[in-house]
Amino acid sequence: MAAAPFKHFLVVSDFDQTLSFNDSGQILSDLLGITDFRQKVDGLASSNLVQQGAELAYLIRHDPAFRGVRREHLAEAGRLASLRSDIPALVEFLKRGLDGFQFSFYVISAAPQEVIQAALAGTVPPDHIVGTEFEYDPDSGEVQSIRRVPAGYGKVAAVEELEERLGISPDRTIYVGDGSSDVHVMLHVNNRDGFTIAVSENRMLARIAQSTVISDSAFSVLIPILERIVGWRSGEIRELFESYALRLHEWEKARTDRVTIVGSSVIQPQIVTPTERGASQAGDAVA
Numbered sequence: 001m002a003a004a005p006f007k008h009f010l011v012v013s014d015f016d017q018t019l020s021f022n023d024s025g026q027i028l029s030d031l032l033g034i035t036d037f038r039q040k041v042d043g044l045a046s047s048n049l050v051q052q053g054a055e056l057a058y059l060i061r062h063d064p065a066f067r068g069v070r071r072e073h074l075a076e077a078g079r080l081a082s083l084r085s086d087i088p089a090l091v092e093f094l095k096r097g098l099d100g101f102q103f104s105f106y107v108i109s110a111a112p113q114e115v116i117q118a119a120l121a122g123t124v125p126p127d128h129i130v131g132t133e134f135e136y137d138p139d140s141g142e143v144q145s146i147r148r149v150p151a152g153y154g155k156v157a158a159v160e161e162l163e164e165r166l167g168i169s170p171d172r173t174i175y176v177g178d179g180s181s182d183v184h185v186m187l188h189v190n191n192r193d194g195f196t197i198a199v200s201e202n203r204m205l206a207r208i209a210q211s212t213v214i215s216d217s218a219f220s221v222l223i224p225i226l227e228r229i230v231g232w233r234s235g236e237i238r239e240l241f242e243s244y245a246l247r248l249h250e251w252e253k254a255r256t257d258r259v260t261i262v263g264s265s266v267i268q269p270q271i272v273t274p275t276e277r278g279a280s281q282a283g284d285a286v287a
């Protein structure tokens with residue numbers, strides 16, 4: 001088969017409640033015995049003092065209750081985070097890519113870098129994680145300053161930086177997120193002909209995201225990617241899931257894909273994908 005020109009896509013995922021179930025700030029607060037985290041965040045949000053999603057970074061730097069936060073607390077919060085299932089299978093699939101398609105997977109989140117790195121240790125390499133970066137006092141270990149927060153418009157900047165570094169055009173950017181802190185970046189990705197996927201029923205996002213998938217499995221975000229970008233049919237998608245020992249147990253196709261996946265993912269050493277078997281129709285099906 002003649003080699004189809006490679007299409008290189010940037011796949012960016014949010015962390016809190018997109019790859020994880022809970023908010024990193026809540027986990028950290030529980031760890032430190034801070035009981036009014038939610039009220040503090042709501043207060044900050046209503047004042048519009050900080051970009052949506054940047055509340056935790058602000059509190060760690062400025063709220064006396066968070067003064068005791070050290071690097072190791074952040075890593076511990078990451079280890080305690082409960083994650084959606086099948087993240088390793090998702091990462092592995094994207095890393096392998098498909099005939100004619102290459103995917104670069106990155107996590108961009110306002111959660112502290114240390115939290116995300118610890119949560120995804122061994123699955124996502126640290127240099128594929130863009131989180132909030134703090135500077136620490138070398139003596140006390142206290143957070144001294146905030147280097148950057150990829151929240152709100154900060155996420156847009158982080159996406160653009162990656163596109164530029166990897167040489168990926170904006171129409172080949174795919175963004176996956178769950179909440180209102182993803183609104184800016186999703187509007188931006190849509191405006192530049194990229195693709196956006198919501199993994200929650202957040203009302204604001206549902207209107208903006210081009211696709212919505214509700215599932216406990218992170219692997220499910222491949223459904224709209226394979227359907228809409230790669231051009232696979234349902235049968236091919238089901239076959240792929242089965243090759244990972246996952247069964248699309250319930251797949252309700254409406255405006256939102258609701259997916260229940262049964263089994264725990266097994267990454268096979270080599271997968272023969274339907275596109276590899278079925279000539280070049282996938283390449284032709286892409287806009």
Ligand SMILES: [Mg+2]
Pocket residue numbers: 014015016017018177178179181
């Ligand atoms: Mg989130």
